[in-house]
Structures are given as C-alpha cells and as structure tokens.
Amino acid sequence: MAKEHNFFKMEMLILLILKQGNCYGYELAGILKKQTEGIIDIKMGTLYPILYKLADDHCITGMEVREGRRTKIIYKLEPKGEALLVTLQKRYTVWVQAIDLIMKGA
Numbered sequence: 001m002a003k004e005h006n007f008f009k010m011e012m013l014i015l016l017i018l019k020q021g022n023c024y025g026y027e028l029a030g031i032l033k034k035q036t037e038g039i040i041d042i043k044m045g046t047l048y049p050i051l052y053k054l055a056d057d058h059c060i061t062g063m064e065v066r067e068g069r070r071t072k073i074i075y076k077l078e079p080k081g082e083a084l085l086v087t088l089q090k091r092y093t094v095w096v097q098a099i100d101l102i103m104k105g106a
C-alpha cells in the first residue's frame with residue numbers, strides 16, 4: 001500500500017462543513033473562508049471538481065433546488081462521506097502529532 005503524504009485534504013474540510021448542515025457550493029466556500037478567517041479562500045474552479053468527485057463516490061448528494069429562475073445544487077453529507085471524514089481526520093491527527101514532535105525537537 002502506498003504511503004499517504006498529504007498533510008490534509010480539502011475533502012476533509014468540505015465534509016466537516018457539510019456535517020454542520022446542507023449547503024450550496026458557493027455558500028460552502030464562504031463558510032470555509034469565514035471559519036478560517038480568510039486563510040483558506042477556495043476558488044470555485046477548485047471546489048466544484050472536489051464536490052463532483054465526492055458525489056461520484058457517493059460521499060455527498062447534490063439536490064437541485066429552484067430559486068426563482070435559477071436552479072442551484074444543495075449538497076448533503078451521506079453515511080459514506082461521514083466514514084471518509086473519520087478516516088481523513090485520523091490521518092490528519094497523525095500528521096499533526098508527527099509535525100509537533102519535530103517542532104518540539106527544533
């Protein structure tokens with residue numbers, strides 16, 4: 001099995017936000033920016049491919065909602081996404097602990 005070398009995945013943050021409640025892609029980006037005090041400002045061109053992949057993997061569901069003349073997609077976390085979130089959080093915790101060990105030794 002190949003080793004994972006990513007400190008964290010954007011998927012983890014997206015799933016964490018969707019765990020708080022259903023939301024639109026644009027709304028999700030705004031929540032991410034607000035909750036990180038502007039440090040993470042994901043662009044729509046980065047966000048939507050991640051949302052599409054999570055939907056293709058059945059981790060989230062996109063539901064069409066009509067607002068006036070526009071149709072928007074509201075995203076909802078699914079059980080498979082909750083399981084992926086747990087896995088990603090565990091990996092993240094391991095990385096944080098490993099980095100902390102190095103920082104304490106520096």
